[in-house]
Every structure is written in C-alpha cells, then in structure tokens.
Amino acid sequence: MRYLLPVSATEKLPPPAPGADPRPVPGQNPRLQWGLSLAVVVVGAATIRPMGFTGQGLAVTALFVLNSAALLARGLPEHRVSPRATLIWLTLGVVAAAALTGVSAGGTGYLFAYFLAGHIGYRLDTRPALVLAATCSLLCAAVLYFHLGPGDPELPWVQGLTTGVPVVVGILNRSQRRAVRSALSAAESAERAARAEARTAVLTERARIARDVHDVLAHSLAGINMQLELADALLDTGDLKKVREATGTAHGLVKESLKQAQWTVHALREDALPLLESLTAMVESAGHQDALTVTGTVREVPARVTQNLLRIAQEALTNAARHAPGGPVAVELAFTAGSVTLRIRNGAATRAVTPGGGSGMGLIGMRERVALLDGRVGAGPVTEGQDRGGWQVEAVIPG
Template sequence: MQWVLTLAVIAAGIWTIRPLGLSGRGLAVAVLLVINSAALLGRRLPESRVSQRLALTWLTLGVVAASALIGVSSSGTSYLFAFFLAGHIGYRLETRPALVLAGTCSLLCGGVLFFHLGPGYHELPWTVGLVTGVPALAGIVNRSRRRAVLAAIEAAESAERAARAEARTAVLTERSRIARDVHDVLAHSLAGINMQLELADALLDTGDLEKVREANDKAHGLVKESLKQAQWTVHALREDSLPLLESLTAMLESSGHRDALTVTGTAREVPAQVTQNLLRIAQEALTNAARHAPGGEVGVQLTFGTSSTTLGIRNGPATREVSAGVGSGMGLIGMRERVALLRGNVTAGPVTEGPDEGGWQVEAVIPG
C-alpha cells in the first residue's frame, strides 16, 4: 500500500505540477520534482541498511526540496510531497529528531507560502504549508506500534527457544535418571549373580555339592531380586508411589539382612521420587557391602525428622574372602546425583571407630 501511494503521489506530481520543461523555471521545477521523487522513493530502503545519520541527511534535503518545489511551481500537487515526506520522517527517525525535522518542514513550507517566496502560485493558503509536518505524528505512532509488535515477536521467539532448551534439558535429565536405574538394576544384579555362579563353578572342582547348591540357590535368589528391582524401575518410570518402609524391609530381607532396619521418628508417606531414590541408594550400599565386605554385619537406620528424611547404611569389615573385582565407579556418582536432584546431601566413607571399624557407611539426608 505504501508503495502504491508513493507512486501515486509521484504520478500526480508529474501530471499536475506546472511549469514543467527543459529550460528556465520549468527546468527548475523538473529538477526539484526528480529530487522530491527520489527522496520519497527512499522510504523503501530497509532500515538496517540506512543509518540514522544518513536518514536524517536524506530527509532534510527532501524537506528543503519539497518547500522549494512549493515556491517554484505555479500549480499542481507539489505540497503532497511535503506531507508524505513528513509522515516518513516520523516513521524513520527517532522521536526527537523527527519532531524537530517535522517542525522545520512546517516552518519552511508555511514560510514559503506566507512570505510569497519565489514565483510560485499564491492561491494555496499558507496554513496548508504550516500543517505539512503533522503527518510525522502518525509516522511516530506507526513506528512505536511496529517496534512493539517486533518486541512481542522477539519475546515469543525467545520464550520458544527457552522452552525448547528446557525440554532438551528435561530429556537429558530423564535419560540420566534412566541410565542410573539401568545401572542399579543390571550392574548390581548381574554382578551378584556372576559372583555366585563363579563360586559354584569353583566349588565343582572340590566336589562339595552342598556348597554348590548353596551358591546356586543364592544365584536364584538374586535373579528373583533382580525381577523385583526391575519392577521398582518400572514403578519409577511411571512415577508410581512405593511404600518406603515396606519396600526397604523387603529389600533387606531378600538380601539376607533380616532385622537390620531401625526406624526413628514417626513413619510417614514421602513423595514417590524421594522413596524411589532412597531405595536405590539403599540398594547401592547393600550391593557394595556384599561385594567389598562379604559376611560383615549390616545396619540400616531410617529417621523421619520434622523437616527431613535420613537414610543411613553401615556395614562392618569383611569376614570372608573378598572376590577380586573392580566396580564401575558409577555407584557413588549415582547416589550424589540422586540426592542432588532432591536438594539433599549424601556422605560416604570408611568407619573409623566403634564395633564396625574398618567397614563403610553411607548417609543420605533429603529435606521434606
């Protein structure tokens, strides 16, 4: 629409503005008409390619040429150039320079008509020249509206980018959680099963079938425990609620540590995420105790405080030979990651005093 209006103003000027020729005043009118047309066509230049200083220079020259055309021409629509140029002044320039230049346009055009400068026609009221700068106000409003729309679009795009980044972070967090669960279920269970099968294989050479059956039974027990752990993992992925106290008791009994749990405080239901992570920490600690301190006494302390839930697992030194093997190193890292997600803290280290000296202890404190 702006392009059509610009061409219409130029066409109307060529059709109506007189005199128009190749000599004398007609030549001056023709030159000023070309300059005004070029200044008006410059509104199509993209703002990113035209600096404010260059725009101010070009529009100032256009204002001077428009006022001169009004004075030199004797008839026609020369004043339209001033009106349309003033509107573009408000749109292209910042508010303060736009108002100054628009006021200058009004004073020049009004002065040319009021003081009868030049040989131009005098039928046009001087007040018309004085209001040529008014369209700058509409240009300022349009510029403000356009900037508001661009700011809204930019804010929407920024929000969309933030949402995509948050979604990617959530996906990575969920992948890390699944990786920890897979490690807990597969690495621990398979390590225990492999240990019992290796023991059974070694016992075959001794001919002690009773101990072979015992190792085989333990392997079967570990398989059953693995199925339970897989069920816990499915519950975690579905965010189902598990009873913390009952699940922890069942875990200890299946691992051969009956009556190892001590509960302090009033037992209560805790969020599913807290339950799941505490169970995983207990599982990690019990697996490490079985691997690095076989035969050692194990004690588990579950404390329900007013503002936190604390799980402590302590094992004594090994009473049987420790099988050679190196852990993946992911266990303690997984514990810390789990507790950090719940804004808690975990400590792990050797027991340096008391009846369990030489053993290992883990304590996780989760607020809420």
Template sequence: MGYGRAVPEARNVPDHGPAPHQGAGPRPVPGQNPWVQRALTVFVIVAAFWTVRPLGPSGQGVAVAVLLLVNSVALAARHLPENRIPPRLALAWPTLGVVAAAALLGVSSTGTGYLFTYFLVGHIGVRLDPRQSLTLAALCGLLCGGVLYFHLGPGHNPLPWTLGLATGAPVLVGILNRSRRRAFDAAIAAAGSAERAARAEARTAVLTERSRIARDVHDVLAHSLAGINMQLELADALIDTGDLDRVREANQKAHSMVKESLKQAQWTVHALREDALPLVETLTAMLDTSGHRDALTVAGTVREVPSRVTQNLLRIAQESLTNAARHAPGGAVRAELTFGPASTALRIRNGPATRTVSTGAGSGMGLIGMRERVALLEGTITAGPVTEGPDAGGWQVEARIPG
C-alpha cells in the same frame, strides 16, 4: 486540478518504517499492513504526476519534472530496510527529500505535490531519532511556509502560508509509531530470550535426567553383573578340579544374583514410569522382597514428599540393600525413616555378615552415585562402619534431604 484539494488528515501519514529483522526486510509497525503503505506511496506519486503542472520538456516544466522525480525517489526510499541504506545517507536522503518537496511547492502552480511533504515528514519521525526528526520537520515547515509566505513561486496564490507550516506536524505521528515499533521489537527480543532460556533449561533437564537414569542403571546392573560374572568365572575354574559341589554352589549363587537383579530392575522400571511413589509403602515392600520383614521404623508425621526426594531415597535404599546383601550376607538390616519439619531422613544399618562373604571388589560407583543424588537435592549423606551397639561391625548409610 488546483491546490484547492483538501489536505489529507494525519491518519493518512505513513506510520511505519522499515527495520531490519535478522537481516531480512523491514518490519512493519504492529497493526499496519506494509502493502497498504506501498499502495499509498504509489498513489501519491501517480497523483502528483497526474495533477502537478506545469510539466513539460522545457523551462519551468523541466524543473517540475526533475523535482517530481527527486520527490518520488525520496518517498519510495522509505520502504527500503535500514540495513540497506548507508549510515551517511540515513540523514542525507530525508533532508534532500524535504528540500525537494519545498522547492516543488514553490515551482509548481497546481496539483497535489504537497502530499510528498506530509508522507515524507511522517516517515522521518519513524526512521530517525526524535531530535533529528523534529529538526527536519521544523526545517520542512519553515521552508514550505516561507515559500508560500514570501511568494517565491507561482503556486503561492491558492495555498495559505499556514499550510506550509503544518507540513511538519505529521512527524509527531511518526515519532509515536517509532516508539510503538521499538516496544514491538523489544517484546520480540524478550520472547526470543525467554525461548532460548527455556531451550537451555530443557537441555539441562535432559542431561540431568540422563545422569539420573545412568545412576539407576548402575544401581541395578553394575554390582549384580559384577557378582554374577565372578561366580560364573569361579564355576568355570572349578570344573577343571572336578569339585562339583563347589561348582553347584557357585552356580546357585549366580542364579540367586540373577533373581535379585530382576527384582531390582523391576523397582527401577517402576520408579522411572511413575511420577510419584508412596515412600513408606514402597520402602516397606523393597525391604520385604529383600528378606527383611518388619525392618522399617517410621518416625514423625508421615506426609507426601516431592517425587524427586522419594525417588532418590528409594535409590539410596536400593543401593544400601544391595551392598548389605553382597558384603554382609545374612546380617540383620534395619531402616529408619524420619519425617522432620523441613527434611526427610533415611538411615539403613546392617549388622555383620553371618555367612561367607564372596570375594571381589565393587565398581566404587555406588557411594558416588548416592552422593550425587543427595547433592542435586541440596541434602547430606554419611556412610561408614558401625562401631557400637548390636550392629557393631556392620555398615550404616544415612541421608537427609530437604522436603
């Protein structure tokens, strides 16, 4: 077969190169099938051994055989991942391949050996940076063009010397595909970063939700269980004294606290299951079940507020009512809900106790929990004794949350 065979178009130039992907095999350029590229490599090698002549055990045939082997190894090496080629060989083996391809063009007299130059130079544009790849492409064009122009081998007659110069052209396709591969890798890296950020955000959300549930559980159980335990211990101590009236009284208080705890637990479960609660209606119902009817005053234009604001205001109200029942039993309770232009404020004030206050200290976590709730929403909260007015001697909690 002679050199009269048409030169393949640039579209047949390989347009992908191996790139490391998490230490695994090469990553193809988007839109390219690596198996197709391997098949093309095999086709070029088989076609060259089938058509290039002379090929024999002596003289020029040995030189052609050696150069065919070198070109085949150089072309097959393009499928190796970059992380498997030492840095010192990254530039050496393409250079050796270019020189061997130009030498084969001059030594052989017939065949398709020139295909090595097109495929190898195209891959150089993918594997190396633009400056190195353009330099090697120019070297390939000059060597192949020089071999044909100066008649340096038996294969110069059938081929024009301009064909030798054109062997460097596929590097432009390779450079374009290199840019595509880099853009593809950058997109994958960006997607990976976004996924990691989303996972971190999800973990943060889970931790935040756990903290919120912990506060809700505390609000419902901590104070109530502490009070119930205290009354039961008192009843147990009074049994030995024989004072059955006081035993019954302590037992009744414990039962009352159990009922109140059940009510508070119902509110907590309801709030955890709902995405959004009607703030005014829920707060009114909470006050009614606590024995304080018509105790809510609403100021401003009523509007829907974010569910997190609603839930946290209701938890603050729940904690305040629990504290009022424990530390100021029988005292009047008033609640004021104010819808401002950029925030929602809740103030709960109780008067002094009118019945005997049970002894015992709380856990100290109630006010801390309220401060944590408000801080998460960038709001403010104040708590302290009432010093003037009809509720002097009582306690007041006021929270203001943006939204």
C-alpha cells in the same frame, strides 16, 4: 509426567541484526506504503504545472523527479539504509519539496512535503525528526510568504507551516513499531529460555535413566557373576554341595534382579511404591533378616523420595555384599518432622573379598539422587564400635 524434546529443537534463534530490525512488524503493510507513494507521484504528475524541458517547466520537472525519488525511497528497508544516509536523504527531500512548492504554479506538489514529514517522524529519532519537520514547515511557509518563485496563488503561507505536522503521526507509528518489536523480542527470549529448560530436562531425564539402568544391571550382574565364579572355582574341589549353594544363590540373585527390574520400571513410570514395605523386602531378599529398624512416626512420602531412597539402599546393600561378604548389616529408617533419614551400616568382612566387580559409579549416583531432592548424603568407614572396619551410608532427605 515429564515431556522430552529432541535436542535439535533447542537450537537458538538467530539474533536480530544490529541497528534496525529487518523483521516485519505486525500491522504494517509495505504494499500499502508503496501504493500511497505511487498515488502521490501519479496525482502530482497529473496536476503539477508547468512541466517541460525548458525554463520554468524544466525546473518543475527536475524537482518533481527529485521529490518522487525521495518519496518512493520510503519503501526501502530500514536495515539497508544507514541513519546518516537517511538523515541526508530526508533533508534533501524536504528542501526539494519546499522548492517544488515555490516553483510550481499549481497542482499538488505540497503533498510531497506532507508525506516526507510523516516519514521523518517514522525514520528518525524524536529530536532530529522535530528539527527537520520544523525546517520543512518554515521553508514551505517562506517560499509562499515571500513569493520566492511563481508559487501556487491558491496556497496561503499558513498552509506551508502545517507541512511539518504529520511528523507527530510518524513519531507515534515509530513508538508503536518499537513497542511491538520489543514484545516480539521478549517472546523470542522466553521461547529460547523455554527450549533451554527443556534441553536441561532432557539431560536430567537421561541421567536419571542411566542411574536406574546402572543400579539394575551393574549390581545384579556383579552379584551373579561373583556366585558363578565361586561355583566354577568349587568345581575343581569336587565339593558339589557348595557348588549347589553357589548356584542357588545365583538363582536367587536372578529372581532379585527381576524384582529390581520391576522396581526400575515403576520408577521410570513414576508409580508410587510403599517405602517401608519395599525396603523391608529388599533387606530380607539381600539375606539380612530383622536388620531393619524404624524410628519415628511412619508416614507416606513423595514418590520421588521413595524411589531415590530405595535406590540408595540397593546401592549400599550391594556394596556391603561385594566389599564385606559375611559382615553384619544394620538398616535404620528414621522419620522426623522435617526429614527422612536412611542409614545403612555394615561390619567388616568375614569371608574373602572377590576383587573387582564394581563400576565406581555407586557413590556418584547416590550424591546425584540426593542433590535432586535438596538433601545430603554421607559415606565413609566405621572407625569405632562393634562394626569397626565396616562402612556406613547415611542419606537425609527433607520433607
């Protein structure tokens, strides 16, 4: 059974912003990142010495503020900071962290270098991240080895070399982030494709229902209208016998219309109809006795094939009655190993043709039906034989 979605459900999702993706990645907690940054700042404020407003204390205080600002900037969304600004900010942060390590006489100033190095790996591509992390290690090791400032006597210069190691963790986190975002993008693309497919299914279903409504209303009402117009014209002649014949035919068409409405309901519900029995009843109800010929081995065909062949036959028979009244009609249903062929041929009209009455959608509907089944249909005038001057419709459905 088909499912229908409202067309509004097929609206496209907004595309991601250029550059960094502003959407949150599952598994990341911004609050935790802010909490760690604040913890490093608080621990640094409590342990880094000396701090003051003169001399060495002023320098330590200024560098501590710069390091705190650089560290807290980790919480800024990536899409709000350009790659160039990120590189400048992290470079200045590394220099400030190395300077703080050399100027301070004690405390946990080295933690700023470790956390900034980890964030370098997360924010920058691999090559610039490794270069900047190596720079951080060399600077921190240099200020401790060469005693470029008071420095923390408990920190060996080898520890300064390790300040760039957390860059590896940052690179791994960045790779994981990109993998997750790629998976999310792929899922969204698949969802958009599914919605587009559902929208196509909706439009296809609407076209199918439109064809079925056309087949029932346009054909049946056109035939009834012709008979009623004939009866109205005969009233002026006073020939009540022919009037009764016309109205009787109209009544028959009404009954046939009810039967066709039932066929349409079955088709919309996708109920299975017996092809041969239904086609036989349709041909006989159109007034053509013994007009159906069956060749090949009769077999069951899919419900869609049956429904569309019956609609094509209905269209062809109605057109024959409208455009070639009184002309002979021959219907052939041929079964082969790989296809089912329906061929309907009518001869030239033997009675006056009532102008108008057609919708012009019949042949279009036939082609649409056959195209849905990967078949082919042909329609055109008969130019030779006893039916010369008539019309033939042939539909070939694989299966």
